[in-house]
Amino acid sequence: MSQLKRTLRLGLITATVLAVSACGGTTRGSEENTNPAGNQATGQADPDAPLTEGLDVAFLPKQVNNPYFTVADGGGKSAVEEFKGNYKEVGPSEAGASSQVSYINTLSQQQTDVIVTSANDPNAICGALNSARQAGAKVVTFDSDTKPECRDVFVNQVTGEGIAENQVELIAEQIGGEGEIAILSATPNATNQNAWIELMREQLKKPEYSKIEIVAVAYGNDEDQKSFQETQGLLRSYPDLKGIVSPTTVGVAAAARYLSGSEYKGKVALTGLGTPNQMREFVKDGTVEAFALWNPADLGYLAAYAGAALASGQITGAQGEKLEAGKLGEYTIGEDGVIVLGPPAVFDQANIDQFDF
Amino acid sequence: MAGDPAAVNVPAPPTETTHGVLRSALVRWDTALLVVLAAVVVVAGVLVEGFASGRNFQFLLLDVVAIALIALPLTLIVITGEIDLSVASTLGLCSAVMGQLWVAGLPLELVVVLVVGLGAVLGAVNAVFVTKFALPSLAVTIGTLAAYRGLAFVVLGDQAVADFPFRWTDAASSTVADGAVPWAAVVTIVLAVVFGVVLHATPFGRSLYAMGNNAEAATFAGIRVARAKFWLFVASGAVSGLAGVYWTLRFASARADNAAGLELAVVAAVLLGGVSIFGGRGTLLGVLLGVLLLGAVRNALQLADVAADTLNIVTGGLLIASVVVPNVVAMSRTRLRRRPRHPA
Numbered sequence: 191m192s193q194l195k196r197t198l199r200l201g202l203i204t205a206t207v208l209a210v211s212a213c214g215g216t217t218r219g220s221e222e223n224t225n226p227a228g229n230q231a232t233g234q235a236d237p238d239a240p241l242t243e244g245l246d247v248a249f250l251p252k253q254v255n256n257p258y259f260t261v262a263d264g265g266g267k268s269a270v271e272e273f274k275g276n277y278k279e280v281g282p283s284e285a286g287a288s289s290q291v292s293y294i295n296t297l298s299q300q301q302t303d304v305i306v307t308s309a310n311d312p313n314a315i316c317g318a319l320n321s322a323r324q325a326g327a328k329v330v331t332f333d334s335d336t337k338p339e340c341r342d343v344f345v346n347q348v349t350g351e352g353i354a355e356n357q358v359e360l361i362a363e364q365i366g367g368e369g370e371i372a373i374l375s376a377t378p379n380a381t382n383q384n385a386w387i388e389l390m391r392e393q394l395k396k397p398e399y400s401k402i403e404i405v406a407v408a409y410g411n412d413e414d415q416k417s418f419q420e421t422q423g424l425l426r427s428y429p430d431l432k433g434i435v436s437p438t439t440v441g442v443a444a445a446a447r448y449l450s451g452s453e454y455k456g457k458v459a460l461t462g463l464g465t466p467n468q469m470r471e472f473v474k475d476g477t478v479e480a481f482a483l484w485n486p487a488d489l490g491y492l493a494a495y496a497g498a499a500l501a502s503g504q505i506t507g508a509q510g511e512k513l514e515a516g517k518l519g520e521y522t523i524g525e526d527g528v529i530v531l532g533p534p535a536v537f538d539q540a541n542i543d544q545f546d547f
Numbered sequence: 548m549a550g551d552p553a554a555v556n557v558p559a560p561p562t563e564t565t566h567g568v569l570r571s572a573l574v575r576w577d578t579a580l581l582v583v584l585a586a587v588v589v590v591a592g593v594l595v596e597g598f599a600s601g602r603n604f605q606f607l608l609l610d611v612v613a614i615a616l617i618a619l620p621l622t623l624i625v626i627t628g629e630i631d632l633s634v635a636s637t638l639g640l641c642s643a644v645m646g647q648l649w650v651a652g653l654p655l656e657l658v659v660v661l662v663v664g665l666g667a668v669l670g671a672v673n674a675v676f677v678t679k680f681a682l683p684s685l686a687v688t689i690g691t692l693a694a695y696r697g698l699a700f701v702v703l704g705d706q707a708v709a710d711f712p713f714r715w716t717d718a719a720s721s722t723v724a725d726g727a728v729p730w731a732a733v734v735t736i737v738l739a740v741v742f743g744v745v746l747h748a749t750p751f752g753r754s755l756y757a758m759g760n761n762a763e764a765a766t767f768a769g770i771r772v773a774r775a776k777f778w779l780f781v782a783s784g785a786v787s788g789l790a791g792v793y794w795t796l797r798f799a800s801a802r803a804d805n806a807a808g809l810e811l812a813v814v815a816a817v818l819l820g821g822v823s824i825f826g827g828r829g830t831l832l833g834v835l836l837g838v839l840l841l842g843a844v845r846n847a848l849q850l851a852d853v854a855a856d857t858l859n860i861v862t863g864g865l866l867i868a869s870v871v872v873p874n875v876v877a878m879s880r881t882r883l884r885r886r887p888r889h890p891a
Binding site: 215216217218220254255278280281282283284286287288291292293295296299300301311312313314315316317 | 596597600602603606610649650652653654655656657707709710712714715716717720794797798799800802804805806807808845846849850852854855856859
C-alpha cells in the first residue's frame with residue numbers, strides 16, 4: 191500500500207517537473223546555435239611574406255596507425271621538412287567522435303603554431319578547435335572538414351567534377367571510345383555517389399564521348415559480397431558490356447575480383463576509385479588497366495603548406511588568396527576557405543608499386 | 548560500528564579483527580593514492596611543459612567529469628559485489644535519444660529530464676534481471692552493453708545531431724567565475740558528496756559493505772539486499788543518462804557511438820580507487836582519487852607527446868598494479884599476523 195502511494199507521489203513530482211519545464215523552454219530554432227564569437231578570417235594577408243622557419247606543425251589524424259593517414263601525414267612531414275618546421279603526429283588510437291578533443295586541447299596547451307586535422311565528427315571538435323585558435327593556433331582541416339567557422343582553411347581532396355571527368359576519361363580510353371558501360375555504385379541513396387554519377391552523365395554529353403552509353407547503374411551497397419554479385423549480374427544481363435566504372439573502393443575491388451576469375455578478364459574494362467593496396471594484384475594480372483584516387487601524401491603535403499602560409503601571414507583563409515605549395519605549385523582559396531587538391535591521381539602498372547596505402 | 552574506527556585503529560593493535568585490518572589497509576590505500584597523485588602532479592608540473600596551468604587543469608577536469616560521474620554509483624554497486632558494464636552504452640543511447648527528441652522539437656529543459664529518466668529506466672531493466680531473476684550482473688550488463696548500444700544506432704543511425712543552442716553547449720565547458728574549475732566539475736563534486744554521505748554515513752551505506760562481504764549473512768541480518776541493489780542500478784542508469792547529457796552538450800554532438808568503451812575507463816578508475824572487485828571494500832574518496840590519478844597521468848603523458856598506444860599500456864598497467872598491490876599487501880599482512888597462531 192505504502193509502496194503504491196510512494197510510486198504515485200514520485201509520478202506526481204515527475205509530472206510537475208515536466209509541466210514546469212515544458213513551458214517557456216528552449217526549443218529547436220528558438221535560439222541561435224552558432225558561437226556568437228565564432229571567428230572568421232581576420233587581419234590582412236601579406237602575399238609576399240616569407241614562410242616562417244621553425245613553425246610547430248602537428249598532424250592530428252582521425253586515428254593513428256591507419257594506413258591512409260600514415261601516408262597522408264607522411265606527405266605533411268616532407269612538406270614541414272621543406273619549410274624547416276617541426277613536425278609531429280599525435281592522435282587517438284580509435285576514431286571516436288570526441289576522441290580528438292583532448293589532443294586538440296593538449297596541442298593548444300603546447301602552443302602549437304599549426305594544427306592539421308581530419309575531423310572524426312564535424313561538430314564534436316569545434317569548441318576545442320576554436321579555443322585553440324583563440325590561443326593563437328592556425329587550424330587546417332583535410333580529408334574531413336569541420337563546420338567552416340571552426341577552422342581557417344579546409345584542404346579538400348577532390349571535387350565531384352574532378353572525379354567525374356577523370357572516371358569518364360579513364361573508361362573512354364580503356365574501351366576505345368565507344369560502347370556500353372555500367373556503373374557499380376555504393377548505396378542507392380549515397381549522396382556523393384549520386385552526385386558523381388549525375389556529373390558523369392553530364393561529361394558523357396561531350397561530343398568526344400557520344401558513342402558511349404550508360405546502360406545500367408547497379409548498387410553493391412559498399413558490401414564486398416553484394417558488389418561481387420552485382421558485377422556478375424551486370425555481365426550476364428548486358429552481353430555487349432564494354433566497361434564498368436565503380437567509384438567506390440569496396441565496389442571496384444569486388445568487381446576486379448570477380449572479373450579476374452571470369453571469362454571476361456581482359457575483355458571487359460574496369461576502372462573506378464580504389465586504393466593501390468586493394469587493386470595491386472588486379473593491375474598486375476591484367477584485369478584492371480588503370481584506376482584513380484587522390485594521393486593522400488599530396489593531400490597532407492598541401493595541408494602542411496596551407497598551415498605554414500596561414501601561420502606566416504601569407505594567407506588568412508579568405509576567398510581568392512593564393513598560396514605556393516612547394517612541388518605542387520600554386521593554389522587559390524575558394525569559397526568558405528576551401529582549397530581543392532586537384533584531379534585524382536591515376537594508378538597503373540607503371541606507378542602502382544610506388545604507393546602503399 | 549558507528550563513527551570512524553579506522554582512524555583510531557591505524558596503529559593496528561595485535562588484537563585487531565580481520566575487518567579492522569582491511570579498514571586500516573583501505574585508509575592507507577587512499578593515502579597512498581593521494582601521495583601518488585601529488586607526486587604525479589609535482590613531477591609533471593616540473594618536467595612537462597604546459598602541465599601546471601589553470602587552463603590545463605580545466606581541460607583535465609573536463610576530461611574526467613563523465614568518468615567521475617558514472618564512477619559514483621558504480622562504486623556503490625561494486626561494493627555490493629555486483630558490476631554494471633552497461634554504463635557507457637546507456638550514455639550512448641541517452642545521447643542518441645536526446646538528439647532525436649531535440650530534432651522532434653521538444654524544449655531542451657524537458658529533453659534533459661526525459662533523458663535522465665530514460666537512463667533510470669535502462670538501469671531499472673538491469674536491476675530487474677539482477678534482483679528479480681537473480682542473474683549475475685556481469686552477464687546481464689554485458690548483454691545490455693551490446694543491446695543499448697545497438698538500440699542507440701537504431702534510434703539515430705550513424706547521424707549526428709549537432710544544432711544544440713550555443714548557450715547550452717558553452718555551459719557544458721564553462722568555468723566558475725571564468726577560472727579553472729568547470730561548472731560540470733562542481734556538479735560532480737556535489738553529487739560525490741551526496742553519494743559519499745550515503746555510502747559512509749548512513750545505515751544503508753553500511754549495509755552495502757555487509758552484502759558485499761556476505762550477501763547471505765546480510766539477508767539474515769534483515770538487510771533488504773535485492774531492494775538496495777535494485778535502486779543502485781537505477782541510480783547508475785540515471786547518472787549515466789546525466790553523463791550522456793553532459794557528453795552531448797560538451798561535444799555539441801548527439802551520436803550513437805558517444806563514449807563507446809568508456810565503461811573500461813570507469814571500471815579502471817573504480818578499481819584503482821581501491822574498491823574490491825569482489826565487493827565489501829572501498830571508499831568513494833579513493834575512487835575520486837583514482838579518477839583524478841588516471842586523468843592526470845593521461846594528461847601529462849599526452850602533453851609529453853607519448854603515443855596513444857603507449858598511453859593505453861600505461862593505463863592498463865596502472866589498473867593491474869591497483870589490483871595486485873593491495874592484494875599482495877593484505878595477503879602478506881594477514882600471513883605475518885596469523886602465522887604464529889595458525890601455522891600452515
